[in-house]
Amino acid sequence: MARATLEVAQVLKRTKERLEHYSSNTWQLRTLHAIRKCRTAALGGHIDSCTNSSCNKLHLSYNSCRNxxxxxxxxxKQELWIRKREEELLNVPHYHVVFTLPDTINTLCLYRPKEVYTLLFASAWSVIKDFGSNPKFLGARMGMIAILHTWGQNLSLHPHLHCIVPGGGMTAAGNWKDIAKAKSGYRKARYLFPVKAMSTxxxxxxxxxxxxxxxxxxxxxxxxxKKNWVVYCKAPFYQNRHVVEYLGRYTHxxxxxxxxxxSLKDNKVTFSTKDYRRGGAKYKLILPDAEFIRRFCLHILPKGFTRIRHYGILSSS
Known part of the structure; x- marks a missing residue:
């Protein structure tokens, strides 16, 4: 993919004197300044030298912020993560499950994000774990890789977990049990578990x-x-390569x-987006710089918060 000509960093550079007014805490402000300075002289640089004896050209590269x-x-980072997952994934079908929080929770997410998002991870895993251990559905110990996303296409707050779940688990006897062979009527639909029951x-x-x-x-x-909570489950991926490629879209x-x-004209940011309530229709959204940065800050996670987690048979413990 060609390098983008317009960047978030450009918005932050032209508003750098006002960034403290757009962020709600010092960690967000530090993050904004890191992105603003990324790959500029402000972070220093290093000299790359061509190893070809007939060339020997030198190239100055500015350091990345690594935020x-x-x-x-x-x-x-995404490429390295994908390579590692290719070595670890089980050679079985995998399911993509999404757990979404209703917008009623958004205020709590703003003021206590660490607690709310930690609870989201724990609740999602408890559902997968207990449905899997239930003999009615599988009767085995399962695993899960969960990735937290907090945004919608228009940069609104929309917390949800993308989970990849292997299609089976380990029995108490230490044997693999394939979920596709579980004796249950809904299994014919090729979905992990009944989504309405999971949602409840x-x-x-x-x-x-x-x-x-x-x-x-x-x-x-x-x-x-009173709200209908959404748990979405897709049909399984049958090849690890497809799982890794799909998961790679979400990891980083x-x-x-x-x-x-x-466009970055007239102190406004124009960006492309999709409306999934209208079948994924594409349109362009225009936001003033201040509103764009405010929405961007909604998705700066607390310092040290782990947004990719492994559970059950896919965890290291």
Missing amino acids: RHCPKCQGH VFRARFVAGLKKQFEQPISFYEALF KIAISNHRIV
């Missing part, structure tokens, strides 16, 4: 976790049970890539 929210620093259990467990950590009016929790993806920016 995980930077649009320019994810390609190499996911909602109940997440809300139970919220009640333990947050003091909210009873009406707040009642409203959560950030809120917006530089390639989506189409």
Whole structure:
């Protein structure tokens, strides 16, 4: 892919004197400045020398910020991660499952993101683990790789987990049990578990976790049970190569890539987006610099927060 001509960093450079007003904490501000300085003289550089004796040309390269929210620093990390996963994935079908939080939770995500997102991971894994251990569905210990995304196409807050789940698990006797051979009527539909049942259990467990950590009016929790929570499950991938390629799209993806920016005129940012409620229709969204940066900051995760996690038979423990 050709290098993008317009960048998020350009927006941050022209607003650098006002960035502290657009970010809500010092960690967000540090992240914005890191992205602004990425691959510029501000971060220093190094000299690359051609090893060909007939060339010997020198090239000055500026250092990268290596921030995980930077649009320019994810390609190499993504490639390394994919290579490692190719060595680890089991040679079985894998399912893509998405757990999504309703927008009612967004306010809590803004003020207590670490607690809410940690609970999202825990609730999703508890659903996969318990459905898998249930003899009605499989009766084995499963595994999961989960990746947190917090954005929608228009940079709004839209927390959800992309999970890759192998199609089977280990029995108590230490044998592999293939989920495709489990005796259950819905198995003919080629989906992991019944999504309506998964959605109901996911909602109940997440809300139970919220009640333990947050003091909210009873009406707040009642409203959560009135909403339909979404758990989406795709048909399985049957080849590891397809799993890795698909998963690679999500691992080091950030809120917006530089390639989506189409204009930076008049202190406004125009970028391409899709409306999935209208069948993925494409359109261009125009935001003032301040609003663009505010939305970008919604997706800067807390310092040290782990956004890719491994569970069960896919974990190191």
